[in-house]
Amino acid sequence: MKLFNSEANNRKIKAFNEAQAKGEYRPYLSASFMSAGTRSIFKCPKTGRDILLLSQTEKHGYINLIYQPNVIEIKEQYALDLQITLEICEQERWIHPRDHETGELKVCTTDLLVIVSDENGRQARLAYSFKYQVNLDEDWRTDQKLKLEALYWDRFDITFDLVERMHISKMKAYNLINLSAWYQHSLADDLIDMFVRVFLTQVKITPLAALTNLLRDAGNVLEITTRQANVLFANCVLRLKIKLDLSRKLEYHQPVRLL
Incomplete structure (x- = not known):
């Protein structure tokens, strides 16, 4: 041929x-x-x-x-x-x-x-x-x-x-895809860093608290809504500012698993 x-x-x-x-x-x-x-x-x-x-x-x-x-x-x-x-x-x-x-x-x-x-x-x-x-x-x-x-x-x-x-971790990919719905490229670095400090402090105070409660408490400290806290959380995870164990499903009614 x-x-x-x-x-x-x-x-x-x-x-x-x-x-x-x-x-x-x-x-x-x-x-x-x-x-x-x-x-x-x-x-x-x-x-x-x-x-x-x-x-x-x-x-x-x-x-x-x-x-x-x-x-x-x-x-x-x-x-x-x-x-x-x-x-x-x-x-x-x-x-x-x-x-x-x-x-x-x-x-x-x-x-x-x-x-x-x-x-x-x-x-x-x-x-x-x-x-x-x-x-x-x-x-x-x-x-x-x-x-x-x-x-x-x-x-x-x-x-x-x-x-x-x-x-390839299928569950990690699913978690990242779900978090991607909240991704915002234009978020300021100082806002990201501030949220990281507040969120990790809340985890230290109540390590067994559900993620939903942690986001609510972090939002109260920063005087923002829980939805805004959720956006910041997702962007912190995607930017590896907050490092989670994403090999298991990220459940908002469960405590977070930090690396």
Whole structure:
């Protein structure tokens, strides 16, 4: 079978690169490409951008990463340069991903490309592939495709990792998703820090009190409503100012489990 690159590929690659050049991000894969049963489309509460993810595993991985304090941005379904992936496949004597019926070449993508920054403002990138579960000893083609991604990113000195479902805390992701409904990017740092001090003082005074009562008491001290205290609490947790054990469901009628 003769492999070929299509005009449709070229148009999508051009649109992807043009958006990048404008400082925008547009995932290479569109919602119409994804299975309605597994895809996840949601607005990222931290960046405000509509996010397109192929599976719940990717969504849980995304939400576990986006609130890390060193994470600036996450780009999903990131297109790999077709000429480079073709070159790698030729060197390794692999068949490049293609349409099995027509021979049309497929543009490879990496699930999540994470941009991080250190304390000095220096940026770096980390690449991730998410799989529900995979046996690389038996699924040789998946193993080959993952090696292709790893070799691609190695050319740019970027670490590439495979993350399976078992390595992601589903409950932590659920907790973060629920807290995300209260996320506000513009909250002042001094207000956040003040709430942390008051809330932790309330926990120290009444460690067995239900979270609802702690929020009410913290609100009374700060002379704000319980709802406003809830917003501040959620933002403190998401910013890791208040560190909780999120591996178990966050219940408002139970005491908080601090780390």
